Amino acid sequence: MDILRSLVIGLYLEQPITWLHKIDPRVKLFWLLTFLLSPTLANPLWRIGIVVILIVLTLSSGIPERVWKQQMALILVLASLVFSLIAISADGLNVSHQPRRPIPEVTLPQPTNYQYAWKFSAIQVSRRSLDVGIRVGALIFTFLYAPTLYLLTTSPEEITTAISALSSPLKRFKIPVVEITLTLTLALRFVPLVLEEIQNLVRAVRTRAINWKKLGYKRAIALWLVVAERLVDNLFIRAEQTASAMEVRGFTNPNHHQVRWTNLKLMRVDFILGVILIMFWGLRIWVGGTN
Incomplete structure (x- = not known):
């Protein structure tokens, strides 16, 4: 068993160089934080949209099929399994309650607008369980696959250079x-x-x-x-x-030997992605909030 080849999650793809590789690592880091933070307190439709965006980015980036299948399949199966288990689960625990007053002889059913979204034999999928399943499954896929895609298209030197550049203001507070x-x-x-x-x-x-x-x-x-x-x-x-x-x-x-890993230079595509990022957050605030 070759562990270095079988464990594909978290590895860096050196060849071929895709358009995701050419993006500035600082811009990619901001987009990674966006993918991780925007699903928080968002509605299920927005979380499904984040999953679709990650899949479309992978398919359109030119990453070899053998790589993205290994990267995506395991996480997608895990998220789908969690979604299925939660969707067919009950809404909550049935807690028995003993009323203080005597139960009347005739009890009329209380009107309610709650209906099961899907029902087959003993399996019942309610609206609440379906909503919770979508939320949890989408979050699992997003939180696991977004960093995986970032590490797949960004070298360790670029990651550290981006973090160092973004953390440079902390030097004023004598942080190493x-x-x-x-x-x-x-x-x-x-x-x-x-x-x-x-x-x-x-x-x-x-x-x-x-x-x-x-x-x-x-x-x-x-x-x-x-x-x-x-x-x-x-x-x-x-x-x-x-x-x-x-x-x-x-x-x-560190003062004697200055560490320089790579040169960071913002290109035109980086500025375009920055504008799209701002628009993305505006759309998140407008339509992506919880219902």
Whole structure:
């Protein structure tokens, strides 16, 4: 099992370079925050619209089919499963209530305009459960897939550069912006190393053809604890090697060594997307609010 190839969520697509890759990372970061914040306290129609926009962006961006199918399928199946379970669930718990006064002999049914949206045999989908299912399913897809699409089309260096540029006013308050962005970059670059170490240890255990049934639970747990300890040791070794390499290259003091990852330059398409972003929020305030 190749973990580095099977775990596709959160990876960066280097080739081919799509039009989403060419957008300024700061603009993409604002759009990411928009996709994450605009569904909050929005009506179900707006949340479904956000899901449709993300799918259309993926299909129109030129990302290879093999990539977006792996990226989107798992999250879409999860969101659909949650929507289905909530939609067929009851509106709430049936709580028995004992009235203080005696129950009259004849009780007339109270008029109500509440009707089930769909009913088949024992399965009933009410308006409230359908509304809650759409809300939760759309939020799950949006909150998981929007950052995935952002990471797929934005390199770690561009992400840290955008965060560093947007956080530059915090330097007046003596906040170590350079150290924070450098740490973030190292963390993003360290994730593939962690996956590689896990993959190597799993392959090492599989090549020994261990009979897990004969080991029993206690010995199996002890073996996995040894593997986990070895994983931690290997990660500390990798971290020490990275720190030594940085010291050799002069990364000793952020004031002494200025970190420049990439040059940020706003193009015409970035200004157009900025105007569309403002219009998007205006439309959200106008028609996207809760009913």
